[in-house]
Amino acid sequence: MSKFTEELKKNTPSVDTSYRIGMRVVKTAVAVGICMFISLLTGGMESVPISSVAAIVTIRPTQGETIRTGVFRLAGTVIGGALGIVAVVIGLFLPYYSNGLFAVVIPLLLIVNLYLCNLLNLKDSCSISCVVTIIVAANVYVDATAGEALAFTLLRLRDTFVGVTVASILNILPYIFGKVVEFSNGRKA
Numbered sequence: 001m002s003k004f005t006e007e008l009k010k011n012t013p014s015v016d017t018s019y020r021i022g023m024r025v026v027k028t029a030v031a032v033g034i035c036m037f038i039s040l041l042t043g044g045m046e047s048v049p050i051s052s053v054a055a056i057v058t059i060r061p062t063q064g065e066t067i068r069t070g071v072f073r074l075a076g077t078v079i080g081g082a083l084g085i086v087a088v089v090i091g092l093f094l095p096y097y098s099n100g101l102f103a104v105v106i107p108l109l110l111i112v113n114l115y116l117c118n119l120l121n122l123k124d125s126c127s128i129s130c131v132v133t134i135i136v137a138a139n140v141y142v143d144a145t146a147g148e149a150l151a152f153t154l155l156r157l158r159d160t161f162v163g164v165t166v167a168s169i170l171n172i173l174p175y176i177f178g179k180v181v182e183f184s185n186g187r188k189a
Helices: 002-010 023-042 045-058 063-093 102-119 123-139 146-184
Strands: none
Touching: 023 045, 023 146, 045 063, 045 146, 063 102, 063 123, 063 146, 102 123, 123 146
């Protein structure tokens, strides 16, 4: 028990009074604000959480990490969405699906999901892909058609794309702006 207590103490967060708000925090907040405005203009309130979360998850300390995270996020959304549609289609043909059989089908599809992500060397997409499978399978009502599931998935993919794109642009802008300033000052860009 003392080893557990030691580990707990060692891994318990503490207050860092030296922390100052940095550029990544500002870029994240601005990205979320932009995503919210774009979502309200294009998809309504339903799109706000998906695009905003995509932006938050995508922004990383470096431009390269941001792009990489965005690519994996989009790939996971595509795979998860496709398997979510499969769950909806299975539900159309499987008796008792809506009475609880979905609790067997969806976890089996998650095994397929994780297998595909690992097979395609998209290990960083595993979590989001599983989340999207569950979101599509659970949020498209049980009597939905495959077309309705596809439409729902495409909207979520669009929302994710908005968040990833906004985050990527905001994270790259300071770099581009810095190169323009260097160039205008006579330095090589």
